[in-house]
Amino acid sequence: MKQVLVTGGSGYIASWVVKYLLEDGYTVHATVRSLSSADKISHLKAMQDQYKGKLKLFEADLLDEGSFQESMEGCDTVIHTASPFFIKGLKDAQKQLIDPALQGTRNVLNSVNATNSVQRVVLTSSVAAIMGDNVDALEKANNTMDESDWNSSSSLSHQPYSYSKTVAEREAWKIAEAQDRWDLVVINPAFVMGPSLSNRMDGTSVQFVRDLVGGPLKSGVPDLTFGIVDVRDVARAHVLAAANKKASGRHILCADTKTFVELAQMLKERFGRTLPLPRGQLPTFMVYIIGPLFGLSWGFLKKNLGVRYKLDNTRSKTDLGVAYTPISDTLCDHVEQMKEAGIIG
């Protein structure tokens, strides 16, 4: 493998993928939506200066048919990470999430079909394509989800982001299985945290950590459980999936599942009272009253509040060789990076 295309190269996860590929000696093509968005691509420009001639940037949009074609020429691997990831402030889920995720996957993979040099596609899917609500895990042995599971509970009106990832991954498998020149390896990360390579604040992961440590949740947090994984481990998994010819199938990436309160406790141990961290868990009745103000519908709360589950990460270790960063290091490194960037006090 010599030349790799990373779609959505300016994103939170993709920026680390680009960095690790360059460190490992690959030539990297990366697409961004606009080459004139200095705030989104200045860190990629710095990588171009550091790795002279090794990183080329292209403009491409998921909804523009054929717009990834030029960036793919001569690449043996395509790492497709670009897909909208946001939950807050959604107005039209079809337009804002489903269309770019699904049509974007078709668009990128149609170009892969038309580019003879491509042998391997690594797709950034999500644990959201494995499960929708936490109650989905109650039907499984030990409440543990694995790669054989598919999210069947999300829809356009309930958890539309999870629905977008599910339909996009299903489409990717369908297109991959209809040919035999290239193979598909899928990465299914849980919620990703850890230091960002840019100072962008529009990403869901970055906003989550800022809210957790910046004060908005200091009166208390709901009893919600999340699967969590370090952004650096996720990026490394993409590079391993690109390099390892024997890698195949889906891979859940999750260091462990934790509650909000457990995350706050980890931060308290490192940062003490220097941050306005959540004081504790909110009573259920209060979560139902104030949840909708934070975008948590009753339908969501009913299927997620207080439900514990696990994600089986065995395949990521045996098939890819992922070694997981402890969650407390992930969180604390993210907070340190935000402090250094002046994002939090």
Ligand code: NAP
């Ligand atoms: P992010 O920073 O918001 O990255 C999303 C990327 O998609 C950005 O590069 C964005 O481009 C690009 N994009 C969005 N709409 C586009 C369009 N219409 N055309 C071209 N590019 C478009 O979020 P992230 O967390 O790194 O997410 C990257 C991938 O990981 C996504 O597929 C997401 O579903 C998946 N994922 C994320 C998590 C997580 O917890 N963060 C967990 C599991 C899976 P711009 O840079 O121009 O905005």
